[in-house]
Amino acid sequence: MATELGIALLGAGTVGAAVARELDAHADRLAQRSGGPLVLRRLAERDPARLRALRLDGVTVGDDAEAAVAAPDVDIVVELLGGLNPAGALLETALGRGLGAVTANKAVIATGGRRLAAAVRPGSGGLAFEAAVGAAMPVLAMLRDSLRGDEVHSITAVINGTTNHILRRLEEGDGFDRAVADAQQRGFAEADPSSDLDGHDAAQKLCILAWFAMGADVTPDQVQRRGIRGIEPEDLRAASGLGSVVRLVARAERSGAGLELTVQPTLVPRPGHPLGDLEGADNAVLVESDLAGRLLLRGRGAGADAAASAVLSDLVVVARARREGRVLPLPPAAPVPVRDAEASMSEAWLRLRLAGGKGGAAGDARRTLQQAGVTVERTTAGVDEGEVEVLTGPTSRAALARALEAFHAAGAPASVAQTMDRLEPLA
């Protein structure tokens, strides 16, 4: 009979409670797959209300996460507290003690994942964090295990479900604040939704993807980040007039001059692009590499069961590795040059409001753009009177910034109602 492995679960919130329930309900299945029983021995949770619906016979329960990590009967720590502190320090302590560790914590992994990887002890089982990006989508496993011989050129992803929901509500005509309140009511957005709205959440996940796909040791402060604040229902109406929607798109792209990392609200063709029809908590990651070509992974990027699916899978993999005296391999990462906003390129969409009463304002606006160095690919009349939509070709962000400055100057032929990146339809 294989020996039992003791689990310490830190946090019994949305994801932690689902993991505790599954450990109890599917103990046999998990034991069979991981090579022996996985026994929940410690549970640390500071909110007693969270424990009421759980069956915790034989489990030592308390509010002290440090004590759970230090307990002598624990082999693997599952961290589901969220936030940077104390989660990061607890994981480091667990790994330093030679324990295996599983986490869903994108903030900790994006900022300190390489340090934690270095703290893994031989034979411990290692460190796994599939749920940190895209919850149920096995995107890290795919990048780690299935593209080992490929060179990944780019990743284009929608990895934040909250902003999908809010942008969808804006499409239906809701104002921004109402759309955010609705997302909160339905449990998509947290009480403080700024991590989602301002793109921090997507930037953290993008850094983890860049690590696994490109071996890049990068941190969220290197991502050119803009969230979805300031986007109005009129923008979504205009996007619809162009056969498109707006989504918060995270991109990592290799170029000769380095890696470009962006999280930006983006005009996405619908139909025509697989990121265009994502709704609710659905996430998708499009990977382009030299040998495999284009791969698309799509699935539930949030929710208790979706995240628990990834956590349990990690737990099985780490437990099996520990029983076999191995660790789960993590891809190596090295610092890479990251292009700043000045040097990077984008294809953009501009909604211009032409200055009233000026004959030929559209032509003047076009000239302003060209003088700033912006390549204009197409202009069309906007959905509202006096507006014009401009789609640029590949243009440096510096040229775009010069054009925006020119439009802000007195006597400019047009004012800028909105501007954002855009994606081309995929052939």
Ligand SMILES: NC(=O)c1ccc[n+]([C@@H]2O[C@H](COP(=O)([O-])OP(=O)(O)OC[C@H]3O[C@@H](n4cnc5c(N)ncnc54)[C@H](OP(=O)(O)O)[C@@H]3O)[C@@H](O)[C@H]2O)c1
């Ligand atoms: N929810 C999802 O869909 C999802 C998907 C993928 C990944 N994740 C990740 O999974 C992790 C957990 O998310 P969640 O949604 O389950 O969060 P959650 O519902 O807020 O659960 C966290 C629980 O841990 C407790 N806690 C926090 N710090 C503690 C401490 N120092 N000692 C003891 N208890 C503590 C919290 O108590 P209080 O309520 O008192 O703070 C809460 O009950 C996060 O890293 C998140 O990013 C979540």
